[in-house]
Amino acid sequence: MTTSRVIGLVAGREFTTRLRSKSFVIGTLAILAVMAVYVVLFTVIGKGATAKIGLTGQATAMSQPLAAAAEHLGKTVQISTVDNEAAGVQQVRDGKLDLLVKGPLGAPTAVFKSTVDPALQNALEQLVRAQALQGVLAQAQLPPSALNAYQNAKVTLDQLEPPDPDQGPRIALSLITGVVLVISIITFGTAVAQGVVEEKSSRVVEILLATIRPWQLLAGKVLGIGVVGLIQVVIIAGVGLVLARTSGVVDVPAVALSTVLGALGWYVLGFFLYAALLGAAGSLVSRQEELQSAVTPVTLLPTVGFVVGLNLLLPNPTNTVSTVLSFIPLWTPTLMPARIALGVAPPWQVALAVALMIVSILVVTWLAGRIYRNAVLQTGGRVRLLDALRS
Amino acid sequence: MAEGVLEIDRISKRYGTVRALHDMTFDVRAGELFGFVGSNGAGKTTTMRIALGVLAADAGEVRWSGRPVDLATRRRIGYMPEERGLYPKMKAREQLVYLAQLHGMSSADARRATDGWLDRLGLGARRDDEVQKLSLGNQQRVQLIAALVHEPAVLVLDEPFSGLDPVAVDLMSEVLREQAARGVPVLFSSHQLDLVERLCDRVGIVRSGQMVAAGGVTELRESGPVRLVVDGADTDWTAGLAGVRVVTADGGRTTVELGEDGDDQEVLAAALKAGPVREFARLRPSLTELFRNVVTEQGAS
Numbered sequence: 001m002t003t004s005r006v007i008g009l010v011a012g013r014e015f016t017t018r019l020r021s022k023s024f025v026i027g028t029l030a031i032l033a034v035m036a037v038y039v040v041l042f043t044v045i046g047k048g049a050t051a052k053i054g055l056t057g058q059a060t061a062m063s064q065p066l067a068a069a070a071e072h073l074g075k076t077v078q079i080s081t082v083d084n085e086a087a088g089v090q091q092v093r094d095g096k097l098d099l100l101v102k103g104p105l106g107a108p109t110a111v112f113k114s115t116v117d118p119a120l121q122n123a124l125e126q127l128v129r130a131q132a133l134q135g136v137l138a139q140a141q142l143p144p145s146a147l148n149a150y151q152n153a154k155v156t157l158d159q160l161e162p163p164d165p166d167q168g169p170r171i172a173l174s175l176i177t178g179v180v181l182v183i184s185i186i187t188f189g190t191a192v193a194q195g196v197v198e199e200k201s202s203r204v205v206e207i208l209l210a211t212i213r214p215w216q217l218l219a220g221k222v223l224g225i226g227v228v229g230l231i232q233v234v235i236i237a238g239v240g241l242v243l244a245r246t247s248g249v250v251d252v253p254a255v256a257l258s259t260v261l262g263a264l265g266w267y268v269l270g271f272f273l274y275a276a277l278l279g280a281a282g283s284l285v286s287r288q289e290e291l292q293s294a295v296t297p298v299t300l301l302p303t304v305g306f307v308v309g310l311n312l313l314l315p316n317p318t319n320t321v322s323t324v325l326s327f328i329p330l331w332t333p334t335l336m337p338a339r340i341a342l343g344v345a346p347p348w349q350v351a352l353a354v355a356l357m358i359v360s361i362l363v364v365t366w367l368a369g370r371i372y373r374n375a376v377l378q379t380g381g382r383v384r385l386l387d388a389l390r391s
Numbered sequence: 392m393a394e395g396v397l398e399i400d401r402i403s404k405r406y407g408t409v410r411a412l413h414d415m416t417f418d419v420r421a422g423e424l425f426g427f428v429g430s431n432g433a434g435k436t437t438t439m440r441i442a443l444g445v446l447a448a449d450a451g452e453v454r455w456s457g458r459p460v461d462l463a464t465r466r467r468i469g470y471m472p473e474e475r476g477l478y479p480k481m482k483a484r485e486q487l488v489y490l491a492q493l494h495g496m497s498s499a500d501a502r503r504a505t506d507g508w509l510d511r512l513g514l515g516a517r518r519d520d521e522v523q524k525l526s527l528g529n530q531q532r533v534q535l536i537a538a539l540v541h542e543p544a545v546l547v548l549d550e551p552f553s554g555l556d557p558v559a560v561d562l563m564s565e566v567l568r569e570q571a572a573r574g575v576p577v578l579f580s581s582h583q584l585d586l587v588e589r590l591c592d593r594v595g596i597v598r599s600g601q602m603v604a605a606g607g608v609t610e611l612r613e614s615g616p617v618r619l620v621v622d623g624a625d626t627d628w629t630a631g632l633a634g635v636r637v638v639t640a641d642g643g644r645t646t647v648e649l650g651e652d653g654d655d656q657e658v659l660a661a662a663l664k665a666g667p668v669r670e671f672a673r674l675r676p677s678l679t680e681l682f683r684n685v686v687t688e689q690g691a692s
Contacts, residue, residue: 001466001495009492017481203476207537210443210470211493213462377445 006212010220011227014195018228027187028232032239039243051075051098051120054082054091059101059108062127066101069123077120106131171314173256174341177263178334180236182306184267185333186299188229189274193282193295195221196376201287205376214373222275226268233267259341269357270333273364274298280368283375284383294382305331310338317344327353329360394456395421397442397545397576402451404437404600411437412600415451419545419576419593424567426587427580428682429597435580436473438597439549442578443470455545466494469543473550475534479523483533484509486522487540494541501540508536512562528559535563539570546570548579552586564590588678596685604685611681617649618674619658624666632661646674 018024051070055063060081070077080097082088088100092111099120100111110116110124137144196218199205208217237260244256281294305325313322317339326335326345332353339345367389374390375383397419404412412434419425427435440446442453444465453460460468478486484505491501509518512532517525522533531554538548551567552560567590571577581587587594588608595605604611618638625643629635634653638646647658655673662668676684 001463006493009489013489198478202479203472203474204478206440206445206472206474206476207470207490208493209445210468210472211466211490 003216006216007220007223010212010217011224014221014224015227018191018225019231024228024232028235031232031236035236035240035243051077051117052096053077053079053120054088054097054100055079056082056085056088056100056102058104061105062101062108065127065130066123069127070120072123075117075119075123106135169256170341170343173259174313174338175310176240177259177341178306178310178338180233181263181267181270181334181337182302184229184233185270185274185302188225188232188271189278190295190299191225191229192222192275193278193291194288195225196279196282196372197285197288197291200283200285200376209377214376215369218276218279218369218372222272222279226271226275229271230264230267233264237263259337262337262340266333266337269354269361270302272361273329273333273357274302276361276365276368280371280375280388283372284385284388286378286382290382301330302334306334309335313338313342317342323349327356329353329357332357395544395574395576396454396456397578398452398454399438399442400452400454402438402441402448402453404434404441404446404449410600412441412448415597415600415602417595417602417605419578421576422571422574423593424571424577424591425579426591426594427578427597428582428584428587428594428678429580430686433597434600435597436549437600439470439547439578439580440472442547443468445472466541467544469538469541469546469548471534471538471548471551475531477522477530477533477537480521482519483514483522483525484518487533487536490537491540494543496541504540504542505536508540512536527554528556531555531559532562535566539566543570544575546575546577546579548577550581551579552581552583560586584678584682594678596682598686604681608678612675612678615676615684617653617655618676619647619649619655620670620672620674621645621647621658621662621668622670623662623668626665628661628665629658632657643669 053066055066063079063081067077067079082091082097082100085100085102088097088102089111091097092100092113095113098112099116101108101124102111103109106128108124108128110121133147134144137146199208199217205217241256241260277298278295281298282291285291285294305328309322309325309331312319313335322335322339325331326339327349336345336350336353340350371385371388375388399415399417402412402415403410415434415438417425427438429435437446441448442460444460444462455464458464481489487505487508488498488501491504492498496504506515506518509515512535514529514532514536517529522530525533535551538546546567548567551563555563564586567577567579571592591608593605593607594611595602597603604614606614622644629637629645629647632653634650635658636648636650638648640646645662649655649658659668659671662671
């Protein structure tokens with residue numbers, strides 16, 4: 001029987017049992033539900049961005065200039081007239097109006113609940129000052145054109161680099177991609193460790209190893225679970241892109257598609273690295289209850305690296321620490337895609353990081369296979385790492 | 392060496408400073424049931440694990456049909472480990488088909504063989520149950536099928552009878568006999584010596600990692616000094632007989648052991664002369680007595 005048939009059989013078993021398992025189905029649905037809720041919330045909150053302003057008494061005359069000023073500031077406002085001041089105040093209290101403007105044109109009062117949008121306040125103040133200025137001009141008997149110099153005065157802007165219109169979405173994308181990758185790698189890497197312990201604690205491993213080699217068993221397990229993980233990542237990415245595009249939550253730039261496709265590649269690399277480590281860690285213990293203590297040190301690695309790296313990366317995408325971290329294979333799969341999404345990773349860096357990862361996957365898999373082979377049949381206690389490596 | 396023989400040839404294994412096996416040597420012929428007996432920790436499980444390649448020996452070789460056992464040969468061995476184990480959350484049939492395929496069967500053959508065995512052992516209605524939901528007895532049946540489903544050329548079973556109810560013991564015995572009749576060498580270990588005595592063609596007794604006695608059950612029982620039991624006169628009729636030692640004398644019932652120059656016919660004649668003889672028989676030790684003798688003798692030396 002060929003090696004590929006053996007690995008295929010083991011991987012096939014892992015694949016079908018995992019894909020049918022409740023935890024996979026529920027887990028995937030839960031993630032999709034969270035995404036849907038996020039989109040819904042964002043859409044609802046997004047609609048609240050229109051400011052509702054009520055005008056009453058003399059202030060009703062401000063309607064047109066206020067609308068013009070708000071538009072100038074890039075605010076969307078909905079202006080209405082309120083007949084009764086008391087009713088207007090009540091509407092502000094009830095949250096039906098964001099702002100009620102009343103009183104004389106020269107010195108109006110703006111009533112708001114607890115906070116006011118500074119942009120709106122600014123628009124109102126400019127409006128009132130312009131009114132006052134008009135009054136001063138009229139008193140001085142100067143023509144309105146006397147203000148031309150004042151109105152035309154402005155700062156000339158000299159732009160050295162064109163702005164990146166995608167900066168916001170890029171950061172959002174790199175964050176989301178990174179979080180999904182960290183969670184997926186930990187989830188499915190831990191599944192490998194659990195699978196190893198399941199075989200060890202149920203002793204079925206002895207029957208298996210009487211027939212196939214330890215590395216074939218480990219390789220098949222990693223492969224089968226990896227494909228299940230990949231399917232989940234593809235589902236999340238696909239649904240995420242569709243939701244983002246249809247709801248307009250993220251204005252999906254061209255970079256999004258390539259980021260998502262790249263994420264799949266990074267998932268595969270990261271998963272193989274961590275799955276080998278976690279599989280070896282799992283083989284050191286004999287019971288599921290002991291597993292947590294063996295895998296936690298490994299599962300903390302991607303999280304810590306991601307949090308530290310990204311915190312440095314967002315304020316300053318080109319900082320040295322996160323650049324260096326993104327080359328260390330343990331953190332490459334989560335930090336490199338973030339750097340790529342931020343547009344600060346030249347192709348040669350990406351190629352080098354991938355090469356480093358492939359080399360370390362080979363080394364780690366070899367070491368993990370050795371630990372696994374030596375530890376997987378030792379039941380009873382916890383196997384010391386050094387003992388497992390030595391024999 | 393002959394076709395189909397499983398040979399364990401001078402296998403040694405150490406765990407640190409503990410000597411688990413020392414020059415363990417025996418063979419199991421084609422179509423033979425070989426019972427492997429010995430105290431706990433004598434080295435039976437270690438020997439079997441080495442034969443299956445689950446453990447590596449420090450020295451020695453395991454051969455089948457004259458060739459060293461490799462991975463391809465191991466696929467043709469049916470193995471029941473001492474620590475029973477199956478995937479608890481996998482359905483019985485699915486699991487057996489998977490194991491049969493790992494042993495090199497095509498998926499169609501694996502399904503056919505699995506269904507055949509499940510029906511034969513009365514598990515047909517339970518085939519889609521998770522193993523953990525089966526009763527203990529049924530789990531043991533599934534475990535037995537796991538060792539047999541790929542039509543093994545060799546069977547190695549570690550304590551196959553332990554924990555079985557009487558019906559299951561009969562079923563297991565029947566299956567093992569049937570497999571041997573197919574020409575398969577069957578090696579199994581057991582503490583149930585009466586069962587081994589009844590079932591096995593040959594027996595091997597292990598002590599401290601070494602084979603101390605191996606042979607046919609009758610052959611082993613007849614080895615050692617001849618003992619005779621005579622139920623006759625209640626007098627000291629044995630006096631003067633050459634090469635005869637009295638082991639016990641209880642009323643008219645006397646047990647004697649013959650030495651090199653002893654003669655059973657002389658004993659009978661002497662007994663008849665002293666009075667009527669109601670019973671005269673050769674006393675063969677049971678396997679249990681033999682086992683006790685071998686183990687304590689060796690322990691003393």
